[in-house]
Amino acid sequence: MVVSFSLFVIVLFGLLGAGSSTVLQYFESRPQVSAFLKDETKPQEIELIRAKLEAAGKVKSITYISKEDALKIYQEQNKDKPLLLEMVTAKILPASLEISSKNLSFLKEIAEDLKKEPIVEDVIFQEDVIQSLSKWMVTLRKIGIAIGVFLLSVSALTILIILGMKTSQRKGEIEILKLLGASSCYICFPFYLEGILYGLLGAVLSWGLSYLALLYTTPFIVDFLSGIPLLPVPFLFMLKILAGLLGLGVIVGFLGSFLAVVRFVKSVR
Secondary structure: OHHHHHHHHHHHHHHHHHHHHHHHHHHHHOOOEEEEEOOOOOHHHHHHHHHHHHHHOOEEEEEEEOHHHHHHHHHHHOOOOHHHHOOOOHHHOOOEEEEEEOOHHHHHHHHHHHHOOOOEEEEEEOHHHHHHHHHHHHHHHHHHHHHHHHHHHHHHHHHHHHHHHHHHHOHHHHHHHHHOOOOHHHHHHHHHHHHHHHHHHHHHHHHHHHHHHHHHHHHHHHHHOOOOOOOOOOHHHHHHHHHHHHHHHHHHHHHHHHHHHHHHHHHOO
């Protein structure tokens, strides 16, 4: 149970980290700077701004959104609110340039350059949102690693104590086996195997619990993160997590049993 709980918590932090990374990539791939253009803007002026931005080498993509395109986007976003659609026409919506940068550090510079353009009426960029997500993801990883290391240490210590008690109860058998010429490896192998089985069973149980928890909370998460393609989690990804957990379980189980058994067997004459 200790091993299962430890690996379960590690899986939760792993899923949170993977989900945060996906959300961050989603926001990074979206237009990060929106420059709203004045109504009298001419196509030549738009092309001039596009050329300036591309020449600077800081822009990944530039998309022009016309008034008609802006109306379609507005209608799609508010299709369930007919009252908001009655008085809105393409004439009152501004055309815009939607820009994605190659690096988050370029956002502020791009926004400042756009504000200097006479045909640009307003500039909005998502620097705060993306930077907050980045900081949150880094913090989450650090906390997850610290908690994971602590819980794995507790798991290894628990296995060490359990198998240490078992080996001490079989002191007489071990002494007889040594007198009969049995090698240390022969004596220790069943205890190693038991520790590894603890780790494997803990990994399978923790994976099953985490998968059930993920399936149970999927509707809520999908509703909360509306529009972000985070769920459902591919089954192949969960299989990779299972493989990682099995590896961790084997390492923890073997380490605990090794520390418990080797020292005791060597002390027996």
